[in-house]
Amino acid sequence: MTYHHSSTARAVLRSLVPVICPPEAAHLADAIVDHMALTIGALPSLAAKGLAAGLVTYDLGALVRYGRRASRLGPVQAEAYYASWEHGITPVHVQFAKGINQLMSLSCYEQPEMMEACGYRAAGWIEQVTKKRLTVFADDVRKQNEQILAPDPLRPSLKKEVA
Amino acid sequence: MAVARPALIEGARPRGVFTRHDIHGDTVLDCDVVVIGSGAGGSTVAAELSEAGFDVIVVEEGSYYATRDFTADTSAMVRQLYRDGGATIAVGNPPVMYQEGRAVGGSTVINGGMSWRTPERVLDRWERSGLDISAKAMEPYFERVEKRIHVAGMDQEAIGNDNQLLKKGADAKGWKIIGNLRNQAHCVGSNRCAFGCPTGAKQSALVSYIPRALHYGARVYADVKVDRITRHGKRATGVMGKSAAGFNVAVRAKLVVAACGAIHTPALLVRSGFRSPSGRIGHNLSMHPNVKVVAIYDEPVTGWKGAHQAFQVREFEEQGLLFAAVNMPPSVLAMSFPQRGRALGELMVQYDRMVLAGMLCEDTATGRVRTIDGRPQAFYQLNETDAANLQRGVSLLSELLFASGAKRILLPFHGAPELASADDARRLLDNRIPAKGWEVVTVHMMGTAAMGADRSAAVTDSFGTVYDADRLIVADASLFPTPIGVNPMETIMALATRAAAHIIDNSRRFVS
Numbered sequence: 001m002t003y004h005h006s007s008t009a010r011a012v013l014r015s016l017v018p019v020i021c022p023p024e025a026a027h028l029a030d031a032i033v034d035h036m037a038l039t040i041g042a043l044p045s046l047a048a049k050g051l052a053a054g055l056v057t058y059d060l061g062a063l064v065r066y067g068r069r070a071s072r073l074g075p076v077q078a079e080a081y082y083a084s085w086e087h088g089i090t091p092v093h094v095q096f097a098k099g100i101n102q103l104m105s106l107s108c109y110e111q112p113e114m115m116e117a118c119g120y121r122a123a124g125w126i127e128q129v130t131k132k133r134l135t136v137f138a139d140d141v142r143k144q145n146e147q148i149l150a151p152d153p154l155r156p157s158l159k160k161e162v163a
Numbered sequence: 164m165a166v167a168r169p170a171l172i173e174g175a176r177p178r179g180v181f182t183r184h185d186i187h188g189d190t191v192l193d194c195d196v197v198v199i200g201s202g203a204g205g206s207t208v209a210a211e212l213s214e215a216g217f218d219v220i221v222v223e224e225g226s227y228y229a230t231r232d233f234t235a236d237t238s239a240m241v242r243q244l245y246r247d248g249g250a251t252i253a254v255g256n257p258p259v260m261y262q263e264g265r266a267v268g269g270s271t272v273i274n275g276g277m278s279w280r281t282p283e284r285v286l287d288r289w290e291r292s293g294l295d296i297s298a299k300a301m302e303p304y305f306e307r308v309e310k311r312i313h314v315a316g317m318d319q320e321a322i323g324n325d326n327q328l329l330k331k332g333a334d335a336k337g338w339k340i341i342g343n344l345r346n347q348a349h350c351v352g353s354n355r356c357a358f359g360c361p362t363g364a365k366q367s368a369l370v371s372y373i374p375r376a377l378h379y380g381a382r383v384y385a386d387v388k389v390d391r392i393t394r395h396g397k398r399a400t401g402v403m404g405k406s407a408a409g410f411n412v413a414v415r416a417k418l419v420v421a422a423c424g425a426i427h428t429p430a431l432l433v434r435s436g437f438r439s440p441s442g443r444i445g446h447n448l449s450m451h452p453n454v455k456v457v458a459i460y461d462e463p464v465t466g467w468k469g470a471h472q473a474f475q476v477r478e479f480e481e482q483g484l485l486f487a488a489v490n491m492p493p494s495v496l497a498m499s500f501p502q503r504g505r506a507l508g509e510l511m512v513q514y515d516r517m518v519l520a521g522m523l524c525e526d527t528a529t530g531r532v533r534t535i536d537g538r539p540q541a542f543y544q545l546n547e548t549d550a551a552n553l554q555r556g557v558s559l560l561s562e563l564l565f566a567s568g569a570k571r572i573l574l575p576f577h578g579a580p581e582l583a584s585a586d587d588a589r590r591l592l593d594n595r596i597p598a599k600g601w602e603v604v605t606v607h608m609m610g611t612a613a614m615g616a617d618r619s620a621a622v623t624d625s626f627g628t629v630y631d632a633d634r635l636i637v638a639d640a641s642l643f644p645t646p647i648g649v650n651p652m653e654t655i656m657a658l659a660t661r662a663a664a665h666i667i668d669n670s671r672r673f674v675s
Contacts, residue, residue: 018504019503019504020503020504020507021503021504021507021508022504022505022507022508022509022511023504023505023508024508025508035238038238038239038242039238039242039248041242042241042242042245042247042248043247043248043250044247044250044251047247047250079504098501101498101501101503102498102499103498105494105497105498105500105503105507106238106494106495106497106498107238107494108494108497109492109493109494109496109497109498109511110237110238110494114493114511115492115493115494117511117512118493118511118512118514118515119463119465119514119515120467120492120493120514120515122235122237122353122355122467122492123234123235125353125467125468126234126235126353126355126361126362129351129352129353129362130351130353130361130362130363132351133349133351133362133363133364136349137348137349137351140348140349141348141349141363144313144348144366147310147311147313148311148370148371148374148375149374149375149378151214152214152310153214153215154211154214154215154307154660154663154664154667155215155664155667155668
C-alpha cells in the first residue's frame with residue numbers, strides 16, 4: 001500500500017518526537033517522521049487507516065482541553081496531553097498511544113546516528129563475516145551448494161507414471 | 164514526501180523464477196502439480212516432485228530476493244519480507260502479534276534457523292491418536308531434510324557473548340542446555356537471521372529447496388497472490404490468482420498442494436468452497452506463545468555479534484518451556500519498551516550491555532482462524548494455565564540470567580517492576596499475573612487443518628490429503644494435530660517429504 005502522511009498527521013507526529021524520542025534525536029525529527037510513513041505503508045491497510053484517523057482525532061482532541069490542536073502545543077502541554085492518552089480513559093486511547101510509541105521508537109532507532117549511539121554497527125559486521133565465510137570456508141560452502149543440486153531421488157526406482 | 168516503496172533492489176532472477184516484471188497480461192499456465200506457497204512445506208514438495216519428473220509450478224505471494232539483497236537495513240527488510248510489516252495480530256486479550264514471511268522461501272527466510280526433529284513424545288502422542296506416524300517411520304524423512312538443509316551444530320567461534328552468558332547461567336544453575344542444531348553451513352554470526360541471512364549461511368528454502376526445485380525444472384511464480392483453488396465438484400483443478408501488477412493468473416493442474424501456512428491455508432480452503440466433514444478447518448490453532456526478557460549487564464555483551472540462538476535451555480522441555488538468547492537490532496528492541504523520551508534514551512544507551520532472552524511455551528489453549536470477507540483473521544486467547552507457565556518460565560529464565568551476572572532484568576508485562584536479583588525473580592511467583600497482562604508474540608502458528616485418522620475429527624489424513632476433497636493436499640504447519648514444543652520448520656519439511664513420497668508412490672491416483 002502506498003501511504004503518505006497528511007499534513008495533519010505529519011504535524012502531529014512531528015510534535016510527538018520530543019515526547020517519545022530521546023532528546024538527542026530531536027534534530028532527526030523529520031527523518032523519523034518520514035521513516036514512519038514507510039512503516040505505516042507496510043501495515044495492514046485497516047491499521048494504517050486507523051492510525052491516520054487516530055492522529056486526526058488526537059490532534060483535534062487537544063482543542064477541548066487546551067484550546068489548540070495537539071500539533072501546536074508547547075512541550076509541557078504536549079507531554080501532559082500524550083500522557084493522558086497513554087494512561088487513557090479507554091483501551092482505544094491506550095492502544096493508540098502505545099502504537100504511536102512503538103512506531104516512533106522503531107523509526108527513531110532506525111536512524112544511523114541512533115544506531116551508532118547504541119554501538120550497533122551491523123553493516124560493517126555483515127561485510128566482515130561474509131568475507132570470512134567465503135574465504136575461510138570456501139570449500140565447504142562450495143560442497144554444500146553442490147549437494148543442494150546433486151541427484152538424490154526420493155524414490156530411486158520409480159519413474160514418473162503419469163498417463 | 165516519503166511513500167512506501169520497494170526497499171530491496173531485486174537483482175537478476177535465476178532461470179525458472181518469474182515475477183511481476185515477467186507477467187505482462189492475463190496468463191494461463193498448465194502443470195502437473197501447483198504448489199501454493201514456497202516456504203518450508205511448499206518448497207520441499209516442489210523439489211521432491213520436480214526431481215521425480217513432475218512438472219511443478221510454485222505460486223508465491225511475496226517477491227523474489229536473493230542473498231545479496233539482504234542488508235543491515237532492518238526496517239526495509241521487515242517491510243519487504245514480512246506480511247503486514249510483521250504486525251499481524253491474533254485477536255484476544257492480550258492480543259498476540261505474530262509474524263509470517265512473505266517472500267520466495269516463506270518464513271524460512273526470516274526464521275532463526277532452528278532445526279529440530281519432532282520430539283518423540285509428540286510423535287508418540289500423534290501415533291496414539293491413530294495416525295500412522297511414528298518416530299521410526301519419520302526417521303528417513305528427517306535424515307533427508309537434514310542433509311538437504313545442512314543441519315549441524317554451530318562453529319564455536321560463531322557463538323556470541325549473549326549466548327555464552329545464557330550457557331554460563333544454565334551451567335551455574337545446573338540446568339540442561341544444548342547447542343542448537345541449525346540449518347546452516349558455516350554460520351559466521353551476522354545475527355541477521357530474522358531479516359534475511361546476508362551471508363548465505365542459513366540454508367533457508369530460498370537457498371536450498373527452491374534452487375533444487377528450479378534445477379529439476381520447477382517454475383516459481385512470485386508476486387502472485389492466489390485467490391482461490393479452482394475445482395470441479397470435490398476435485399481441485401488448479402488455482403486462480405492475481406499478479407502484483409493486477410493481471411489474472413490461472414494455473415491448471417492435476418494436483419494442488421496448499422502450503423500457505425496455518426493462517427492462510429484454512430482461509431484459502433474455505434474461500435475455495437472446500438468443507439471438511441469434521442467442520443474443523445481453521446480450528447485448533449496453536450501458537451507457541453513467546454515472551455522475552457531483557458537482562459542488563461555491567462560489561463559489554465555486543466550480542467549482535469554472533470549466531471542467533473546458538474543454545475537452547477532444555478531443562479524444562481517436559482513442562483513445555485524452552486529458553487534461548489535472541490538478539491534483536493536496537494530499533495526492534497526500542498519498540499518493545501514502554502519507556503519513552505529521556506527514559507528510553509537512558510535505557511537504549513545500554514543496548515550493547517543487554518541480553519535479550521526469549522521463551523517458547525508449548526500451549527494448551529487453542530484458537531481459531533476465521534475467514535472474514537475472504538481474509539483470515541486469527542483469534543487466540545491465552546489461557547490462565549499457559550499464562551501461569553509463562554510466569555514460571557520468566558521467573559526461571561530471570562534466575563538463570565542473574566546467575567550469569569545480570570544486574571537488572573526488564574519484564575514483558577504491564578506495570579512490571581524491574582528485577583534486581585534472583586530473589587526478585589523468585590518473588591515473581593508470589594502474585595499471579597493474569598493472562599491479559601502479558602506481552603506475547605509468536606512465529607509458530609500450527610494446527611488449523613489438522614491431520615488425523617478420524618475424518619469426523621480431522622481435516623486431512625496423515626499425508627495431508629484433504630478429507631472429502633480430491634487431489635488436494637496440505638503441506639504446512641496447519642497439519643499438526645497438537646503443538647510440538649520445538650521450532651516447527653523441520654517437522655514441516657519432513658512431513659512434506661513424506662507427502663511427496665506418497666504422491667510419487669501413488670502417481671496414478673494424484674497426477675494422471
